[in-house]
Amino acid sequence: MGRSPCCDKVGVKKGPWTPEEDLMLVSYIQQHGPGNWKAAPTQTGLMRCSKSCRLRWTNYLRPGIKRGNFTEQEEKLIVHLQALLGNRWAAIASYLPKRTDNDIKNHWNTHLKKKLRTAPDHLEANLNKDAFSIHQPVSKGQWEKKLQTDINVAKQALGEALSLKEPTSPSGFSSPVPSTTSYASSTENISRLLGEWMKNPPKKRTLGTEPATVADSNDHNNKTTVLAEKLNSLLSDIESSASMVSESEHLPLLETWLFDESLGQGNAALVEMPLDYTAELF
DNA sequence: AACACCCACAACCGCAGCAGA
């Protein structure tokens, strides 16, 4: 052990969230907007710490989140960006607007790392080299050269990744073909959650101190149906306002800068850098 | 059928950075 919990307070609930808790959080956010996380537990009556609320929202409830089924393009982009940026998952996630950093991090740790490990040696060497190019100290004289190389690598990565896009996509990313396991919105996420909840009500929540498990099955079904309806309407509201936000906001400065740069220089740099190792992975 | 092991993913934790007092 050794670690002390972030929220030492007695009575702070941990572990998986129940639909009821989701509903409470979502309705709070609908009223106050995401941000004031410190107030969230007290305002909602949730027995959760503020961190837990924020995490639940950003990783699960937030509108527009796509879960599961990473497309080949996405995987390729992640590998590219990981080589460029290292384990800066938040930065990487900013290039995949529908994915959360947590999701990307998990996918990297469980799938992509493995993929790379089983890849031929030279590919891995290439990857390591690229990752180190940013993080390893370099002598002063080489610094400028290194920087230029990294810029070129970045250009290549972005150029390659974005060339996969559909031409109409403003953010530069195609919307992958919908599949049964990808979720375009939190409405769908929660609907799914509730659906599963109704089909397979948990026998016992080991960590939960709370309800949801005590009702008999009829009550339970009725309750969750009502919850589902409430959540759907709440989330629809939130999503409609969220969709007003321009997609271009997802485009980080780096990308803009890189493309400005490449416009100035032509595409030679994009072609020169050998960052095609990921192609062999897919 | 029961058990053990593995894997994927949700959630937790500590730390760093930032803003406001």
Next chain:
DNA sequence: CTCTGCTGCGGTTGTGGGTGT
């Protein structure tokens, strides 16, 4: 300038489902 509190990030852990024996 310093202190304090809040938020965001990245690493890590815990849990539940799936698979193999």
